[in-house]
Amino acid sequence: MEDKDDLYMEDIPGVKEALQNNDTAAAAAKIEKNLKQQNNIALNIAITGESGSGKSTFVNAFRGMSDDEDSLSAPTGVTETTLEVTPYPHPNYPNVMLWDLPGIGTTKFPAKKYLKLVGFQKFDFFIIISDTCFRENDVKLAQEIQKMKKNFYFVRSKIDNNMRAERRKKDFNKEETLKVIRDDCVQRLGGLGFESPQVFLVSSFELHLYDFNLLHETLDRELPSKKRDALLFVMPNINPEIIRKKKKTLKLRLYWLATLSAAGAAVPLPGLSIAVDAALLVGAVTHYVYAFGLDIPSLQRLSDRTGVSYTDLHAVIISPLAAAEITKELLQKVMTQVGRTASLIAAEEAFRFIPFIGIPVAMGLSFTTTYKVLNVILSELAEDAEKVFEKALGQ
Ligand SMILES: Nc1nc2c(ncn2[C@@H]2O[C@H](COP(=O)(O)OP(=O)(O)OP(=O)(O)O)[C@@H](O)[C@H]2O)c(=O)[nH]1
Ligand SMILES: [Mg+2]
Structure with missing residues (x-):
């Protein structure tokens, strides 16, 4: 209907x-x-997080690209490959730009300086990615982003790895496993000064599973109405x-x-x-x-x-x-x-x-x-x- x-x-x-x-x-x-x-509405999305947390892979997945063979994709790998701020336009809607930022831990700059250097004003929001339920650096950055009155979202990456490991266990329960990871992240962030944060569990190899959809729904609610459609059209x-x-x-x-x-x-x-x-x-x-x-x-x-x-x-x-x-x-x-x-x-x-x-x-x-x-x-x-x-x- x-x-x-x-x-x-x-x-x-x-x-x-x-x-x-x-x-x-x-x-x-x-x-x-x-x-x-x-x-022609511009949408600039900043992707940040520790080295190796899966930023470039997320950028590629979001744009529907695979990690290899494609000269337009963000380079991914096990070594520190992202050292500068790189914009990746969406292939069909270049007005939507994903920015692959270096992890704050890989730079020698304090959070405030880091945000200035990456030009935080231009970003509509930040996605902070961690494959380990977040560390001090992620939190420092989030706090600084908050001070700048910008929105940020915590994404816990590589959930497929966790699921694969847990699936071997006899009493495996998908929802229960996800809840444990989520609670762990929330607790960790709470300990670092963030009360009841929202954490999205994502696998960049399987965006259709887990919380990527929830992330979109949340962004859809929180973005200014003009920008919502721009995001919707680039959504895989x-x-x-x-x-x-x-x-x-x-x-x-x-x-x-x-x-x-x-x-x-x-x-x-x-x-x-x-x-x-x-x-x-x-x-x-x-x-x-x-x-x-x-x-x-x-x-x-x-x-x-x-x-x-x-x-x-x-x-x-x-x-x-x-x-x-x-x-x-x-x-x-x-x-x-x-x-x-x-x-x-x-x-x-x-x-x-x-x-x-x-x-x-x-x-x-x-x-x-x-x-x-x-x-x-x-x-x-x-x-x-x-x-x-x-x-x-x-x-
Ligand atoms: N299983 C799994 N592996 C992932 C996922 N996302 C990233 N990886 C792997 O994690 C490694 C690091 O990913 P990158 O995307 O290069 O990480 P990065 O944050 O861009 O790293 P730097 O550029 O060095 O800061 C690669 O081997 C990826 O294949 C995921 O969702 N699931
Ligand atoms: Mg990278």
């Missing part, structure tokens, strides 16, 4: 008024500006829920996109009684494909990380827009095909949106058609993403 009331959440100020005054150009300009801004598809959240967020933008294409009326699309700005739609659909990780490089990386062959992943895909280069021509072909059948699909939501935003009657038809077509494309891609997830990680 879709949550229909969410439709009214994100109003773009001034659009309604402009439409009521029949000023479609002003309405279009406002929507376009808003959509552009949404796509670790469960079907993430895919559904991405779909829901993209769908909210779809209303504005349909309004924009109806107001802009640029390139007529053969076979469809609408005029749409092709570049705008190519941008939007590329965004869908990227967010769901259905572009060829993302699928290849998923294959590398999971060991499931590219061919097997590709075999479950239905949408002609997945694993393809999104061009004007391809989109036009798909839209025309979808457009013929989409007219049969009830678009109750679209009809509810029209009076809400006050779209003039003349624009209404163009709006509903664009809406319906993009909605079908979005739904198909979301379904493909779920199937690819199932194939890659489903048990």
